[in-house]
Amino acid sequence: MIQFDAVHKRFPNGTTAVHDLSLDMPEGGVTVLVGSSGCGKTTTLRMINRMVEPTSGTIRVGGRDVTRQDAAELRRSIGYVIQQAGLFPHRTVLDNIATVPLLRGWSRRRARTRAAELLETVGLAADVGKRYPHQLSGGQQQRVGVARALAADPPVLLMDEPFGAVDPVVRTQLQDELLRLQKELSKTIVFVTHDVDEAVRLGDQIAIFRTGGHLVQCAPPAELLARPADDFVADFLGAERGLKLLSLRTLADVPQGPAPEGGDWSLVLDAANRPVHWASKDAEIPVRPLKDDDSLLAALNESLASPTGLIARVDSEGVLTGVTSRDDIHERAGQAHTEARVTA
Amino acid sequence: MYELFKNLGAWLVGSEQWTGPDGIAHRLAEHLQYSLLATLIAAAIGLPLGLLIGHTGKGAFLAINLASFGRALPTVGLVVLVFLAGGLSMLPVYVALVALAVPAIVTNTYAGMTAVDPDVKDAARGQGMRGHQVLLQVELPLALPLIMTGLRLALIQVVATATIAAYVSFGGLGRYVFDGLAQRDLVQVLGGAVLVAVVAVVLDLALSGLQRFLFRHRTA
Numbered sequence: 001m002i003q004f005d006a007v008h009k010r011f012p013n014g015t016t017a018v019h020d021l022s023l024d025m026p027e028g029g030v031t032v033l034v035g036s037s038g039c040g041k042t043t044t045l046r047m048i049n050r051m052v053e054p055t056s057g058t059i060r061v062g063g064r065d066v067t068r069q070d071a072a073e074l075r076r077s078i079g080y081v082i083q084q085a086g087l088f089p090h091r092t093v094l095d096n097i098a099t100v101p102l103l104r105g106w107s108r109r110r111a112r113t114r115a116a117e118l119l120e121t122v123g124l125a126a127d128v129g130k131r132y133p134h135q136l137s138g139g140q141q142q143r144v145g146v147a148r149a150l151a152a153d154p155p156v157l158l159m160d161e162p163f164g165a166v167d168p169v170v171r172t173q174l175q176d177e178l179l180r181l182q183k184e185l186s187k188t189i190v191f192v193t194h195d196v197d198e199a200v201r202l203g204d205q206i207a208i209f210r211t212g213g214h215l216v217q218c219a220p221p222a223e224l225l226a227r228p229a230d231d232f233v234a235d236f237l238g239a240e241r242g243l244k245l246l247s248l249r250t251l252a253d254v255p256q257g258p259a260p261e262g263g264d265w266s267l268v269l270d271a272a273n274r275p276v277h278w279a280s281k282d283a284e285i286p287v288r289p290l291k292d293d294d295s296l297l298a299a300l301n302e303s304l305a306s307p308t309g310l311i312a313r314v315d316s317e318g319v320l321t322g323v324t325s326r327d328d329i330h331e332r333a334g335q336a337h338t339e340a341r342v343t344a
Numbered sequence: 345m346y347e348l349f350k351n352l353g354a355w356l357v358g359s360e361q362w363t364g365p366d367g368i369a370h371r372l373a374e375h376l377q378y379s380l381l382a383t384l385i386a387a388a389i390g391l392p393l394g395l396l397i398g399h400t401g402k403g404a405f406l407a408i409n410l411a412s413f414g415r416a417l418p419t420v421g422l423v424v425l426v427f428l429a430g431g432l433s434m435l436p437v438y439v440a441l442v443a444l445a446v447p448a449i450v451t452n453t454y455a456g457m458t459a460v461d462p463d464v465k466d467a468a469r470g471q472g473m474r475g476h477q478v479l480l481q482v483e484l485p486l487a488l489p490l491i492m493t494g495l496r497l498a499l500i501q502v503v504a505t506a507t508i509a510a511y512v513s514f515g516g517l518g519r520y521v522f523d524g525l526a527q528r529d530l531v532q533v534l535g536g537a538v539l540v541a542v543v544a545v546v547l548d549l550a551l552s553g554l555q556r557f558l559f560r561h562r563t564a
Contacts, residue, residue, distance in 0.1 A: 051470055076472030086467030089562070090485045099471050132561055148471070 001027035001188040007057030017043040018213035028186040032203035040213030041192045045158050049078045076100050079149030079157040083164045085141040087133040093144050094129035100152040118147040139170035159191045200244050208233050222248050226340030246297040249336045256313045256322030265307050273319045275312040289314040299329050351531045374515035378506045382441035383499045390449030398457020399479050407454035414447025423508050437509045445498035452494025456487030489559050496551040503544045
């Protein structure tokens with residue numbers, strides 16, 4: 001969908017922001033650009049919608065060279081979300097979202113109707129539409145930013161550290177929302193961040209940049225974590241990259257058995273067979289039941305906290321389906337690493 | 345002193361002072377007419393200039409230097425200069441008043457434009473707005489509070505200075521000041537000065553009230 005072909009960007013002051021970049025960003029996938037500040041990831045993103053012009057090389061979106069298109073028209077066909085949202089402070093939320101449809105010549109009524117739909121899509125209440133940006137929380141502003149980018153239903157979405165300025169809890173929520181939206185919409189997303197966990201969580205492929213605008217490695221998260229191309233990538237991913245790999249694997253195919261009877265600890269269920277806590281003669285320890293789509297990392301974490309080393313597995317209703325031992329989780333974790341190294 | 349204020353009070357409220365071609369009502373109308381026209385002309389020059397400098401970022405030195413130029417400009421000198429060059433007409437008065445008002449308008453417009461959050465401008469371009477759309481739909485509305493402040497300051501300065509029309513024999517509230525000085529009528533001088541001050545203060549209050557009302561949704 002988006003192709004970089006030998007793209008070079010040198011700024012007038014002589015610094016090279018992007019060095020000989022060739023990269024494919026597949027349609028319907030999330031490509032995350034990561035790297036420390038000054039590595040050229042934002043410049044790379046901004047060259048896609050011509051907010052920055054390449055010094056040499058070609059960038060194609062949907063097969064068409066971006067520099068041969070009218071810049072304003074091009075930008076109207078590409079969603080753009082920036083850090084701090086960049087909302088227009090003098091316009092209501094609804095009018096902010098309606099920006100691109102109005103620029104494209106839609107009637108005010110149609111643009112407003114579309115904007116109201118999008119409020120719902122990004123999980124905001126309808127009455128937020130009449131407010132002004134400064135009356136919203138940081139997280140809400142970011143949601144409006146995403147809604148504004150989606151307003152004209154562009155096939156491509158550029159997101160420049162969109163969740164960089166919100167607190168970790170809200171950040172996780174926004175990431176979840178983005179993944180949910182992406183399942184529905186299948187946009188081609190280019191996402192810039194300096195947060196490795198965010199990259200691993202959101203990316204179908206991750207491109208790691210080194211200072212001076214060099215692309216070091218571009219691979220799916222599992223491959224990247226299992227086989228970093230060099231020490232720079234390994235360092236960047238962090239010492240616990242083995243654990244991060246586990247965050248990509250789910251519990252789904254890990255075997256489970258019946259809950260144990262008669263040991264020191266027993267799993268207490270409520271009337272609807274939902275786990276409540278582990279109980280012994282004189283203590284109770286809370287239990288956090290896990291579903292099939294929870295990650296191996298969460299399972300490992302829970303098994304370490306469990307007094308029996310067992311985790312409680314539940315279905316979507318929260319009803320107990322069985323338990324899984326720490327050993328089974330370890331075994332699957334080991335397999336995950338081997339698979340990633342071999343098949344990647 | 346007490347006598348002076350008593351006479352001043354009597355002069356200001358005396359009904360004979362308010363009517364006729366030399367009455368306060370007429371002089372006030374003249375004064376406002378000069379001031380508004382001069383400010384309008386100044387706005388027609390200063391606004392586009394300030395917007396252009398702010399939007400392109402070019403010529404910022406001009407905007408900054410205009411401010412000090414405006415402060416240093418000898419208004420009466422300018423009136424006399426244009427009067428000597430062009431003869432007796434309202435032209436010298438308007439030239440001087442416009443020259444006085446333009447710097448305040450340009451510098452405030454420019455300041456308003458530069459105060460627009462760069463992220464917001466970036467977002468506007470990134471959504472696909474063209475240069476003039478960024479200017480008219482984003483920069484101008486966001487700079488508007490400061491632009492209005494500039495217009496208000498300019499108008500107040502012009503109102504306070506429009507007394508010079510009387511210096512070259514035209515009307516306005518300056519009539520009382522210059523006639524009073526010529527006739528050694530202190531009450532009349534004070535009366536004119538007080539009227540000018542009151543008009544300036546009332547306009548200032550009214551316009552800042554209007555600004556507060558118009559921009560009540562803004563944070564800053």
